[in-house]
Amino acid sequence: xxxQAASWSFExxxxxxxxxxxxxxxxxxxxxxxxxxxxxGQLITxxxxxxxxxxxxxxxxxxxxxxxxxxxxxxxxxQEFSSLFHQGExxxxxxxxxxxxxxxxxxxDDRATLGMVRIKVRHAVRELTTLFEQLFQRLAxxxxxxxxxxxxxxxxxxxxxxxxxxx
Amino acid sequence: xINYASREINCKIVYYGPGLGGKxxxxxxxxxxxxxxxxxxxxxxxxxxxxxxxxxxxxVDLGTxxxxxxxxxxxxxxxxxxYNASRKLILKGVDGxxxxxxxxxxxxDANIEAMHNLYDNLAEQGMDPRGMPFVIQYNKRDLxxxxxxxxLQRALNPTAVPAFEAVATRGTGVFxxxxxxxxxxxxxxx
Numbered sequence: 001x002x003x004q005a006a007s008w009s010f011e012x013x014x015x016x017x018x019x020x021x022x023x024x025x026x027x028x029x030x031x032x033x034x035x036x037x038x039x040x041g042q043l044i045t046x047x048x049x050x051x052x053x054x055x056x057x058x059x060x061x062x063x064x065x066x067x068x069x070x071x072x073x074x075x076x077x078x079q080e081f082s083s084l085f086h087q088g089e090x091x092x093x094x095x096x097x098x099x100x101x102x103x104x105x106x107x108x109d110d111r112a113t114l115g116m117v118r119i120k121v122r123h124a125v126r127e128l129t130t131l132f133e134q135l136f137q138r139l140a141x142x143x144x145x146x147x148x149x150x151x152x153x154x155x156x157x158x159x160x161x162x163x164x165x166x167x
Numbered sequence: 168x169i170n171y172a173s174r175e176i177n178c179k180i181v182y183y184g185p186g187l188g189g190k191x192x193x194x195x196x197x198x199x200x201x202x203x204x205x206x207x208x209x210x211x212x213x214x215x216x217x218x219x220x221x222x223x224x225x226x227v228d229l230g231t232x233x234x235x236x237x238x239x240x241x242x243x244x245x246x247x248x249x250y251n252a253s254r255k256l257i258l259k260g261v262d263g264x265x266x267x268x269x270x271x272x273x274x275x276d277a278n279i280e281a282m283h284n285l286y287d288n289l290a291e292q293g294m295d296p297r298g299m300p301f302v303i304q305y306n307k308r309d310l311x312x313x314x315x316x317x318x319l320q321r322a323l324n325p326t327a328v329p330a331f332e333a334v335a336t337r338g339t340g341v342f343x344x345x346x347x348x349x350x351x352x353x354x355x356x357x
Binding site for chain 2: 008009010011012014015016038039040041042043044045054056057060061063064067068071147148149150151152153155156157159160161163164165
């Protein structure tokens, strides 16, 4: 996938397309919630039932989980584990790789079956992979190189001084 | 990452350095001292002996700035030499680095080794500390066996990036360090 720069930006048009895909996935699989997490541990978006847990912390741990499993895969001679499944008593989660840049996390309970979630996730991953490839291609070509204004930087610096001021 | 759809900006800052140098202590102090409504949970994936196994993670909210909810994600890496795979993973998508050096004379080689390791691991991602937000913290300045700052500067800071003296257990220098690196990260966005 193109565009491996550390920083990237994400536009409203991308968000709309992604939300549409995730809503369809949830509808077809009867899963409760789907989250997209950047490999660096940042939450990109979520769809479905708003989770009660801290989604920032969840995103960071989901990325770590996937990364650690990548290393385990290579140790046993596999290129990667393209998906992971964690089974709980009531709640389970299914994680799938999207272009080695993003992770799709689907949370589901006993209203959904693993088989159906797996099939529908596979479809969604194909479409999301194409979508993110296009997104990163645009970023790599610089057609989406929106930067923040100087006035934003000044305001952020003031806020840093206020929050992290000598104490 | 700038998310124009949800109007959020998230920046990743990683505390790097030799084992037992005070990286986790930096995050713990920030956690204790920032207003509770501005920070999330401090997550530590540590061993039973409280050594960092994978990472510590602390999100700090800067608030909504001109319509963008802005947040710093602070991470530490495990310092022990054999956890290099974990360190590489945590450096993914990093926006700024704080190198926490242990000032004690006997940790001189460990500091240099960790700095080389940082350069190597960033290079694997096509990055270089010389071209990105990067500050150094000389921690444990209160200890009697602390090396002179000039000697540490010569060994660890040939490019003269901003450097701060600290006693992280007391909080000295912790926020100066964080302020410096976060301002550098913010400037990169313009």
